[in-house]
Amino acid sequence: MNQSTTHFAPNTVKITQGTKRDAPPVISVTAMAGVSEMVRQAFGEKVLRQAKQAAMLDIEMIEHHDCFIPQATMTGFLKEVERRAGEPHIGLLVAPHLSLTRYGRWGEYVLASDTLRTAIARALATLGYHSTGDRMETSVDRGVARLSYFNAARGWPGYVHVACGTAGVMLSLFRSYLPSNWLPRHVELDIPRPRSASFFEEAFSCPVVFDASAVSICFDARLLNGPATRHPSTRLVTIEDVARSRMGPASLDNFRGVVIAQIWAQVLSGEGSIDSTARALDTSVRSLQRALSHDGTDFRELVNVVRVQRAKELLEGTQASITEISNELGYSAPANFARAFRKATGAAPQDFRRKPTGPITRQHLPM
Template sequence: MFNKPPMITAMALGQMPQFAAAELGEKKAETALQAAGLSPYFLEGRCGYIPEHSLAEFIGGVARRLGYDGLGLLWAPYLTVADYGTWGRYVLSAPDLGTALRRAQKEMQLHSNTDRVHMHVGYNVVTYSYDFGLKGHPSYPDIAYSAIAVILSIHRHFLGSRWSPLRIEFNIPKISIVSRIEETFGCPVSFGNESLRILFPSHTLGQPNPNMTQCGQVSRQDILRERVIGPPESLVQSTQDLILAQLSEHSISLDAAALSLGMSVRTLQRHLNDEGVSFRGLVNDALMHRARELLAVDGNSVGQVAAALGYSSPNNFSRAFSAFFGMSPRRVQKVQL
């Protein structure tokens, strides 16, 4: 059985799309998003989950267009867990640094379906490591810099913006820009390690939140309300999420879905067939359930819903809807309203 594709909240894009738009121009930033299988919507919005392959491809595409080695270092100062919605607010509303880091570790399952965080508390030193689900991608070094920047934003919320760790260990080969990396993060770094991790003094774990008035005001249930289902746990669910995102953009495409997931169209079709479904069937399911939602909106006619979903005529839509649900759109509309 095919392993689930690594997926991550779209909020992990942080300020990257805005940075790309500022450096490249909005049109080129949109092109970089689309080339990675992402919608231009992500220049502003951050809803849902995206394939980590698309995230990595977007980062790599921007780096190539800028001709810049070490892009993750360039935008590291602008990345913060505060941009991660309720998840980030829950982490930053902890009473102390130790609790904040443990929250991030425990709730990583709501951030990504594959990424994990591990914390080891020694007598003098804490080791905090991050395991990204797609380490083999060529853009991984920039992803590693970005991940470190986001983790450090948690520490600096409690310890101040000038705080730096004892050392950062990268699980990438040594490269020529060591001095730039150390300057960006303000500490010594090493390479070729087994995991990506930050080392810092144990005594800092007890540092209280500088904004105590916000402590306890965000709960785990708030995250669940924002991220209702959580990250997809299978290829079928990941494909369904991509179809829903495409549907909102009125541009459903098998090619774009395969690109987002980092595989060929034929490979995606084969894996879906192995699961007993097809891309066309998943699209039809999405269209029909969206149709039912739109029919429940006061003032929407059957013709308007048909047009919104791309059907050539209300009659074609009605036939498809009736075949799927066993009753006509007008009948369903009367029942729902």
């Protein structure tokens, strides 16, 4: 029996106020993490500089930030590297060095899964936090599973390199959960068959099929049910973390919104200090308190709101213990965390976790 599941990437990025439905597809710039350095090492600073100029964007400067670029910028950059370096296999050179571990919060969220099956499910369900216009699909037929990625940039100049890079990233997902000597049955690429397939088969260490409908990794379906050989991530990461990093706070155009963004950063590192917040905002503690009072709130209230929101996310989105969550949020003892949580929500952390939850949704920062 053939079983298939398809997920379309929702258009989660607001490009401009009045964006039309035909807005160009975008992708997280983290998809290019490490590519510029590889180009520099392989072809020199001059080729990299020329490619940046052609793309009209210094991708290297922002590649570790959770922001978005047009997919045309990505393909254009790679095409220019090919032209300047005279190397038709840029994608194959880059593919082995690409990894989901460099994909920011979204990559962390996917790789925080306990099993390969769950990681794939997370990737499919939340692809819209990584790109728009793309979609992913899984299918199983007679014991062979297929994970497919349909790129919005297919057919564009330079896309052959994107297709190879996509395969490389997908393989990195599998290798995060499977033995180091694992190899796929074969890889499918949605590009025309080249004169020689040997370069591709050497790069992916398996047979490669061309002229496919998508970039696909084909593998033994039994691997979906097996335990992970190693756990790729020990961080507590929820879908709200991804939403926050990829969409940004609800508002950064006012002082309160900036303060809340700073508090979130502190809470995520287990802290929450008015002194460090004032220092980060280049103001005094007194001035900070006055500004917040003018907005009808105070620092302690905002910290409590952010901590409670974060606690809810961890209780609903992870299997972390109450003690682990308490430590994560910077409380001196689990009892103090439980007391503060009950005061804010009217429920003990254990009781809140038992409540039924709905589907994954993006939540706004408290404003």
